[in-house]
Amino acid sequence: MASKLLASNLRRTLAKATASAPALRGFSTSAAATASATATEPYEDPTGEIRMKGVKISARPLYLDMQATSPVDPRVLDAMLPYYIGRYGNPHSRTHVYGWESEQAVETARSQVAELIGASPKEIIFTSGATESNNISVKGVMKFYKEKKRHVITTQTEHKCVLDSCRHLQQEGFDITYLPVGADGLVDLEKLRAAIRPDTGLVSVMAVNNEIGVIQPMEEIGQICKEFKIPFHTDAAQALGKIPVNVDKWNVSLMSLSGHKIYGPKGIGALYMRRRPRIRVEPQMNGGGQERGIRSGTVPTPLVVGMGAACELAAKEMEYDDKRISGLQERLLKGMRSKLDGIVVNGSEERRYAGNVNISFAYVEGESLLMGLKEVAVSSGSACTSASLEPSYVLRALGVDEDMAHTSIRFGIGRFTTEEEIDKAVELTVEQVEKLREMSPLYEMVKEGIDIKSIQWAQH
């Protein structure tokens, strides 16, 4: 990794060096030294251009990828900064004021998080993020109750970290049921009911899907779990602060939360663990016994304070943000639909979070479209899988055709998105899609009235 970085820096220095001949002399020694010295050289060169990954852009793209991560709210940063400067105490230090003030800040943040989800502060465990919370929930619960419970129910459209935790359990001999979802992305409650077995130890269903934004029927699932007395875990990373979340209404035993999806810092998350009736887990991280032994390791005060501030802000701003984001979503969809045909919104249109608009553009190649949209920061699905060219497993689970799954783009709208940005994104996307369709023989055939699906492609 480090050598790769060095090599790429070296290459850049070399390119620069050829421009100015004298610098070329003695390259092998001095340039290598400069290469390591300039390892942190900013990628923005003085001419006012960004060069990265072979792409040259003269302005920062407008950001519409809020599901990947959100910018830190200045009010959150304002709350965090004191804990990066003077108040650096370890919240577990019991012998001096540095520790006491940090502990107090952590406890305030714990109540702020609890308040937003209708829980008690004692039920909140700080972790490094929703991925860790999901791991503790899925693996921790099953390993704790492994004598009697050998079965987990989850869905095919869960986040990678839940699915991978389930895979891990499967290797250890547990049974997993991956529930299919309908074309609208929602779980069939009857199928869930039918999948329950006497040894089912956990049901894990995410609240808001990260790729398509559909909202699962949480209350109904919670009711079924209550009926069969099965712990219910939900990954609410994409739901927190965006839709009303209440642990009692949903009847969840465990809930995973994340800081950086709600305009807080990265590297912090929380796990809600119900106390009555009590749910127990086997810790996945052992050590100093912090966070009641569930998650050992020094609690990062500045990040926790940031997450707390972000939660408090979310509670205050949810109504305002939601109204605005819904308006922007409408603007985006109206703009696209008025200028383009053959676009499909993936997932249920009624039961979805407005800030997540996942659209497939027919007769367009997805990667070409993303490459063409240099001035708009969007992705084809989740950030975790954006490196692969495979179509998203979530869209495949919905039964979206291969060709449509390949052309999906997720537009993520957030608190700081402006109307002008939406208009610009529509304008650029429409322009790009039209350009690509013009080149596409498929689109030409469709326009002539040929049904593409009826074509017999020559076999080789």
Added chain:
Amino acid sequence: MASTSVSKGQILSLYRSLLRTARQFSDYNIREYTKRRTVDGFRQNRGLTEPSLISAAFSEGKSQLQVAERQAVVYSLYAPDIRSVMETNLKGKR
């Protein structure tokens, strides 16, 4: 809660200060948001008549102004050399 009532002049002055500070943000999105949130917040509270509610809203606004003033400085310290595509395009059109 402070029993002294807040004058119209004080409120207008706070409004103007918030908008002035909003304009100082180097980041396009934060700048636009701060302006928009200020205008919407004051519009939302326009109908308040209860003096205690007015003074609560006023002191909330005051503390928000302090946050904005601090953060406008922090943002300016780390402002990227390259601006948002939204700003460069506006310049190009004119």
